[in-house]
Amino acid sequence: MAIANESRQEEQNMREEHHGAGRYWLIWVLLLVLTAVTVVTGRIHIPTWGLVLALVVATTKGTLVLLYFMHLIDHRGANRLVFAVSILFVVLMLAIPLVDLGTRYRGATPPGSTMSDMQAIDIGADAQEGRYGGGLRKEGKMGEESGAPRQ
Amino acid sequence: MQSSSHAAGGTLPVPRLAGHFASLEVQNHAARLGMWLFLATEILLFAGLFICYGVYRFLFPEAWAAASRSLDLTMGTINTVVLITSSLTAALAVHYAKEGKNKMVAVQIALTLVMAIGFLVIKYFEYHHKFEIGTLPGRFYSYEGIQLPGVPMYFTVYFCSTALHGLHVVIGMVVLAFSMVRALKKADFGPNNYTMVELGSMYWHLVDLVWIFLFPMLYLV
């Protein structure tokens, strides 16, 4: 019975993919090395490029897991497309709110943040809660809502 | 993916072909593509929290740096190593399933589960410490050591994302446990019938993948 070419291609890829277990161990070692790299560089707290470096290392690790542990290197076609599209959407979904916040009127950003000229709201003015949104440790006050007035 | 869960029973380790598929290769392809789509939804689920993280980190960089340094980096690193190693054993389980070595499949999944439990235990100690010193989300934050605008928000993001990740660890354990029981009881995994282990393992790798990004974001920035 005829089937869609896509499935046949997929089956062929899956048949080709079988190989020794050594590859997995190699990837594991690489992942551990990269973890060490990111921990060591992370502890130095490189001022501007620290985050970029951490993300690059994380992306490399993630790519290794995806390609070899999850066999994306063998799953071609739609499987890859699905994954690529989801990553694209994550990136765009992150970029647009950041663009918005970066260009926003400074009065409309959360007070106390770097994008705002206003002081953080001291909701501890009535001595129920501490500054910056945290609660002071007081018995009996933890479970009580004190934000906007309840109806 | 569910269609392959009833084996022909007996000697042949071939999964049953559900009536509506043209052939077994189509059935496997469908299961795998379905799993990738499901993983895509998981990625977008976590993406929502990553965006909260990104936005608030952009807004409160100093608070973020100070708060992330209050976490226990050693425990985080151990957890990363544990999770990466459990990913290795999950991948090896698929490898042995393809070769039909059902005993090894069960052993590898058992190792994965042990490490998963280890991950959760370490996470429990981290959580416990935070409850003690009061680095808790939002209005529950009561840690005197760091008082900066945005720090309670860091812990809101921290707890939401690690809790969601922990939930996925538990779900992944349940999924893998089913494969392990099957490898022990029916022992019918083989070159034509390994989809169940493969999909469970893919889910586990996704859990690992999310942690690979959460770890530097939460502990190292």
Place this chain on the structure above:
Amino acid sequence: MTPSSSIAAPGATPAPEEHHDHHPSYLVDGTTIKSWLLTVDHKRIGLMFLFWVLLFFLVGGIFALLIRVELLTPGPTIMDAMTYNRTFTLHGLVMIFLFMIPAIPAVFGNFLLPLMLGAKDVAFPRLNLLSLYIYLGGAFIALWGMLNGGLDTGWTFYTPYSAHTTTTVAPVLFGAFIIGFSSIVTGINFIVTCHTMRAPGITWFKMPLFVWAIYATSCIQVLATPVIGLLLCLVTVENLFGFGMFDPARGGDPVLFQHLFWFYSHPAVYIMVLPAFGVMSEVVATYSRKNIFGYRAVAYSSLGIAFVGFFAWGHHMFVSGQSTFAGGLFGVLTMLVGVFTAIKVFNWVGTVYKGAVDFKTPFAYFCGFLFFTVFGGMTGIALGTVSLDVPWHDTYFVVAHFHFIMVGATIMAFLAALHYWFPKMFGRTYHEGWGLVSAALIILGFNATFIPQFLLGNNGMPRRYYEYPERFQALNVASTAGASLLAFGFIIIAMYLTYALVYGKASGKNPWRSKGYEWVSESPPPTHNFVGPQPVFPEEPHFYVDPKKAEVPDAV
């Protein structure tokens, strides 16, 4: 590739008549209640979805009528302000999450996708059944929450209000969260079905346009729904524990909530309207007896709308405090959606042009649909302009605009699909005269309901208020009168379709002489859709005229 002159659709391997008795239709193959409730047959699942979706449509419609009655007089008419807030919230929630989103994909998509692809079922039949029960479970949790206290936030649950209101936010949000899973499962199922279940001969560019539209819709469902799932959880946590994720007093950004919310909810508009476009592409080709004009353009524009539609979400937030730069960006992206929609409209009109139009009920709905889509789309372009949106924002102009698209386009398509595929689903025909009468009533009633609302909004009447100044009363009364006409039209449809279900004449296999792939099987189809060998589909899906011999075929 010569046009087939027989009644049967092209390329079909005709089912042997003598075997007909041995393959009862899906409707009578198993008559116990259990055989329906535990079925994995995509057609039965589609019908069960139809039942529930119509029920929830009735519930949402009753809320709509309550709103309209309340707005008959400037002061309080039948309810107090709080009840009014709850009523419009429930109207929105029920109509969007319980009716509009599953309406066409889960009912007609389920029923027709395998038939149109020459498959025996969807890729994951049991997941398909599961999605029905997830949907019902979520629906009942949400309805339980609505009955026990209701919700007064509007269907958008904007923070910080939704995090502080004392009404039952948590169960309703949790219900909506669960319904989201149903949507995801359906989406995954349909995408996998399109990739793996196509019969021999159906290449990607020979899929019927309805399948293309469902495919694009499923992509949106898979990519967008998880985000709202997470967001609903976060708001529930906010409401229960007050973590302050979106609370400005704790450094949170409520606009971020809106970003994440509209990341789902704007594409959700395309979950509602893309299947409608797909239905109309089928209907217009069938009743014009012409090949669809620009098949690839229509197929690609479905994907284009799905993609661009994702990045237009910020036009809901022009006055929410987002940056003017982002506002301009979103304004431009919004207008790109108009480009793709215009391509579709152009191609539909091009299909009708010089066709042999057979003016049956579905075609009447097509005419209404075309008007509503163009009118609603053009007002959408106007609203996508930042400077125009500022005065119009949160007025009845916006309400009328999105009802034109969501009700105008989607309900027209839903009714067209119901009439067009009624013989396919039940093997019976309805009364054509009553069909046209009710179509006329609905299209007129719809215009009478919402055109006054455009005027009201333009005069400055804000939405979500239960009182208004005296000078708005005439238009409000007109709108309520139109809504009554609309309700009357739906009652007529319910009556003659129910009658047709029991007493309707047998329709035969292909009453419309359509060339769509779904008519290759019997009407109603047997349980596994195709009797005998798997059919092959050598011709294109909307193949009425061989372009090389451009002669106009006879009408039905």
